[in-house]
Amino acid sequence: MTRQFLWRASIVALAIGAAGTASGQTDELVRTIPMAPGGQFTLSNISGDITVAGNNDAVLTLRATKRLVDLGTVSESVARDAFDRVEIEIRERGGRVSVEAEYPRRGVVGRLADLFRGGRMAVAVDYVVTVPPGVGVAIESISGSVTVEGVDGETSIETVSGDVRLSSLPRLAEVEMVSGDLVMTDVGNDDDLSAEAVSGRITMDGVRAPRVDVEAVSATIVLTRVEARRVDVATVSGPVSFDGSLDAEGRYELESHSGSIRVTVPPGTGFDLEAESFSGSLSSNAAITLRRGESAGVTAGLAVRADSIALNDTDPDNPTIEAAAPLIQWSMNRNGTRELEGTVGGGGARLELSTFSGDMTVVVDGGP
Numbered sequence: 001m002t003r004q005f006l007w008r009a010s011i012v013a014l015a016i017g018a019a020g021t022a023s024g025q026t027d028e029l030v031r032t033i034p035m036a037p038g039g040q041f042t043l044s045n046i047s048g049d050i051t052v053a054g055n056n057d058a059v060l061t062l063r064a065t066k067r068l069v070d071l072g073t074v075s076e077s078v079a080r081d082a083f084d085r086v087e088i089e090i091r092e093r094g095g096r097v098s099v100e101a102e103y104p105r106r107g108v109v110g111r112l113a114d115l116f117r118g119g120r121m122a123v124a125v126d127y128v129v130t131v132p133p134g135v136g137v138a139i140e141s142i143s144g145s146v147t148v149e150g151v152d153g154e155t156s157i158e159t160v161s162g163d164v165r166l167s168s169l170p171r172l173a174e175v176e177m178v179s180g181d182l183v184m185t186d187v188g189n190d191d192d193l194s195a196e197a198v199s200g201r202i203t204m205d206g207v208r209a210p211r212v213d214v215e216a217v218s219a220t221i222v223l224t225r226v227e228a229r230r231v232d233v234a235t236v237s238g239p240v241s242f243d244g245s246l247d248a249e250g251r252y253e254l255e256s257h258s259g260s261i262r263v264t265v266p267p268g269t270g271f272d273l274e275a276e277s278f279s280g281s282l283s284s285n286a287a288i289t290l291r292r293g294e295s296a297g298v299t300a301g302l303a304v305r306a307d308s309i310a311l312n313d314t315d316p317d318n319p320t321i322e323a324a325a326p327l328i329q330w331s332m333n334r335n336g337t338r339e340l341e342g343t344v345g346g347g348g349a350r351l352e353l354s355t356f357s358g359d360m361t362v363v364v365d366g367g368p
Contacts, residue, residue, distance in 0.1 A: 025080070027066040029088055032059045037134025039095040040153075044140040046101060048124040049162075052137055054150035055130040060097060063128040064088050086123040101125040136171075145180075154189075163200075235259060239358070246271050246349035255354040262361045263351065270345030275353045275360055277338065282353075284362040288342040 035041070041060060043050060047069065055061070066086060068079050091098045103123075124144070131137060136153035139146055142160045149167040156174045157164055166172060167185040175182060177197040187193070188208035195202060195213070201220045204212075211230040214221055218237040226242070229250040233240055236257045243264040246252060254261050260280075265271070275282045344364075353360045 025068045025083055027083070029062070029064045029066075031062045031090060033062070033090075033092060033097055034058060035060045035097065035132050035135050036095060037132070037153075039097070039132075039134070040136045040138070041129070041131050042096070042098040042138045042140075043127060043129070044098075044100040045125060045127065045142070045144065046103065047143045048101075048126045048141075049144045050127045050129075050139060050141055050146045052127075052129045052131065052139070052148045052151060054152060054168075055132060057130075058132050060132060060135065061130045062090070062099065064099070064101075065126045066101075067124050067126065069124045082123050086125070088125065099127070245269070246351065248348040251350045251352070253352045253354075256358050257356045258358060259355070260358040260360070261353050261355060262363070263353070264363045264365055266365050268345065269364060270343075270348040271351045272347045272349070273340070273342050273344060273351050273353075273362065275340045277355045277358070277360065279357045280355045280359045282340065282360045282362070284344075286344045286362065286364045288340075288344055290340070290342045 035058070041052075043052075048065075048067075066083065066088065068083050085104045087102045089098075089100050089102045101123075126144075131151055131153070134153055135151070137148065137151050137155045139148070139156070140158045141162060143162055145162045146157060146159055146164045148155060148157070148165075148169065150169075152170055154171040154173055155166075155169050156172075157166070158176045159180060160178045161180060163180045164175065164177060164182045166175070166183070166187055169184075169187040171189055172184070172187040172193055173189055173191070174193075175184075175195040177195075177200065179199050180197075181201045182195060182197060182203065184195070184204045184207060186206040187204075191209070192211045192213065193207065193209035195204070195215075197216045197219050199216075199218045202214060202216060202222070204214070204223045204226060206225045207223070208227045210228060212223075212226060212228045212232070214223070214233045214235075216235040216238065219235055220238045221233055221235055222241045223231070223233070224241075224243045226244040227247075229247045231242070231250070231252045231254075233242070233253070234255040237259060238256060239259045240254050240256050240261045241264075242252070242254060242262070246265055246269055248270070252263075254263065273288065344362075351362070353362075
């Protein structure tokens with residue numbers, strides 16, 4: 001996120017954090033603007049919900065509803081003054097349309113004083129927009145939900161606080177969030193697709209891109225039906241789940257410092273597995289041919305469930321752990337970090353799992 005965007009977020013965070021229901025006064029602006037494929041629509045908002053959808057027309061339609069937000073201590077005169085001073089600016093130039101709610105420009109001291117006495121910032125603007133085919137969309141929002149669906153131009157989203165729902169977007173490039181839940185359904189991109197969040201839940205279903213990057217600080221991350229040759233997922237705190245196919249020439253790196261990792265792949269999938277943990281365990285229902293496995297209970301003698309594995313050592317250089325019970329499980333928590341390298345089903349995709357204190361599970365579909 002840009003420094004200017006984050007600075008604006010910090011200035012208004014105190015005000016919108018206390019925001020409640022609208023006080024009743026509203027003002028609505030409706031515009032239609034012709035736009036050709038290749039155009040760009042940009043929307044910047046401080047407070048309010050945003051909904052953007054694709055249409056089959058040659059015009060962009062914009063409905064902006066300005067409303068008072070009840071901060072609890074705002075007097076009627078101060079609230080009306082704040083309402084009147086906020087203006088919705090629409091700029092058109094060379095196939096580009098930008099929309100922004102303009103608040104009175106004041107110095108930092110003046111803005112903070114307004115916040116503490118409950119004035120000037122007690123206004124939200126809700127947007128409902130439809131865009132023509134081939135028009136790109138860029139959204140910046142500080143507080144409020146964002147919903148975008150059916151837009152076929154390149155799309156990018158930046159938010160500070162609020163849930164984001166994205167669907168049917170074939171050219172989704174980037175999503176950056178601070179706080180809120182992110183849901184993506186049937187989205188993709190011809191280039192890289194990335195999502196970043198500080199806290200919340202990230203759910204991706206039906207994502208298609210050459211590369212998918214997901215980063216979070218404290219978040220639950222769930223990926224299903226992902227089609228990508230490169231997937232990088234990392235979170236400091238929270239579980240990671242991946243359920244989908246692995247490209248035979250792909251690379252998939254999943255990491256959680258403090259959280260579990262679960263990978264589910266279709267029957268018959270082959271992959272090369274690398275797993276690493278300091279104090280977690282690894283479980284799998286697949287037979288793994290070991291290349292290096294001091295932590296697998298084969299060479300280092302770490303604790304394993306005696307009834308869960310049988311070692312096929314007909315080839316001493318490539319021992320295989322076979323599933324005698326439905327699940328193979330071995331501990332990786334003795335004498336520091338332990339690593340395992342092995343092959344499942346003849347190999348193929350590269351699957352790398354890493355945790356510090358979380359358990360890892362690899363399941364070939366149909367297993368436990």
